[in-house]
Amino acid sequence: MVPATTLLVSTYNWPEALELVLLSxxxxxxxxxxxxxxxxGSREETGAMVRxxxxxxxxxxxxxxxVxxxxxxxxxxxxxxAALARATGDYVVQIDQDLILHPAFLASHAAFARRGSFVQGSRVLVRPERTREAIARRETRFHALDAGLKNRVNALHLPWLxxxxxxxxxxxxxxxxxxFAFWRDDALRVNGWNEEFEGWGREDxxxxxxxxxxxxxxxxxxxAGVGYHLWHPECxxxxVPEQERALHEIVAGRVVRCxxxxxxxxxxxxEAHLDVRAPRVDPTP
Structure with a gap:
């Protein structure tokens, strides 16, 4: 049976890319x-686009x-x-604002889902000039043979393999x-992401x-689960050094819940009946 799926998309101040991801x-x-x-914490342009x-x-x-x-x-x-607290799907597929999805992306994840496991997918890297072109033209479809791609083997959709x-x-x-994909009840078991991790790096x-x-x-x-990762400057x-140390302690201590x-x-x-307004929710900071 295909699980009910929530697609969880993280974003920050890049509505042009996020729009293409949502369209895909x-x-x-x-x-x-x-x-x-x-x-x-994006500016209002992102909320307006989503609405x-x-x-x-x-x-x-x-x-x-x-959210x-x-x-x-x-x-x-x-x-x-905060977003996962509002998820209704049994299975959660997590992506970022810069991953444009192959049309069979979610079907591939649903077919691959197994209890007792979580899934790490791959990505096709889109070069800077191809990224700018895709955003300018509002493109949401790529092909393995397109110019401007790196590691294009990840663009091959061969689910039988x-x-x-x-x-x-x-x-x-x-x-x-x-x-990345996981069962929602497994995320509940480990208490989700560790909010001690602030600043880019290692939270996943x-x-x-x-x-x-x-x-x-x-x-x-x-x-399978093919996604095209748009280029952007590094954060x-x-x-990272401090979060690497914290990660090592989690692994060594076999910690399950944060x-x-x-x-x-x-x-x-x-319980607190936060102001829930589709499609925007502003949780208390």
Whole structure:
């Protein structure tokens, strides 16, 4: 049975790219039951763009929510928790604002989903000039043979090969939230993302480490779940050394639940009756 799926999209102040990602989600062969935009403090242009797409998503039976928090620096873990607290799908596919989806992206993830595991997908890197061109032309379709792509082997859609691809024994290697999937109840078990992680880097690896500590298996999805990752300048990595140390402690200590995580947002959503306004929700900072 195909699980009800929530597509979770993190974003910050790049509505031009996010719009293309949302349009590619709208064109999926298998539609998600819900799409939640997790917005780490973008300006109003992003909210206006998302609101403008609500009717098109509703016409396909997809609930579109915009969950926003005040801009107080890079707090991706916190906004992902706030968004996940509103997720209704049994299965969650997590991407970023810069991953344009192959039409079979969600169908591939749904077919690959297995209880007792979480999934790391791959990505095709789009070069800067091709990224600028795609945004200018509002393109949402790419092909493996297009110019301006790197590591184009990741663009091959050959789902019959997916089950044959082994997962590296280095279980956290290549962990990226840009193409990641898990069961919602497993995220509840580990209390979501660790909000001690502020500043870019390792929040997704730390989340994956606690899923592994909880006994889940990491599976690699390749030749399916294809996504095209638009180029952008790198974020500041000033927080990475400290977060690497924290990640090492989580792994070494086999920690399963983080102290500051999803539970606070679930309580706020269910008990405090936050102002829930589709498609935008402004949780208390």
């Amino acid at each position: 989600a709208l064109a999926q062969q298998l539609a998600p039951s819900q799409l939640v935009v997790a917005d780490d 403008g797409l609500v009717p098109a998503f509703a016409a396909r039976g997809i609930a579109l929510l915009h 926003w928090q005040e801009d107080a620096g890079f707090r991706k873990a916190r906004i992902l928790n 997916s089950a044959l691809v082994p997962t590296s024994q280095e279980h956290l290697r290549g962990t990226r939230g840009v193409n 690896s730390e989340f994956a480490a606690r899923l592994l500590n909880a006994g889940l298996v990491r599976r690699k999805l390749k030749f 500041s990595r000033h927080a 102290a500051r995580g999803l539970d606070a947002h679930l309580e706020a959503h269910l």
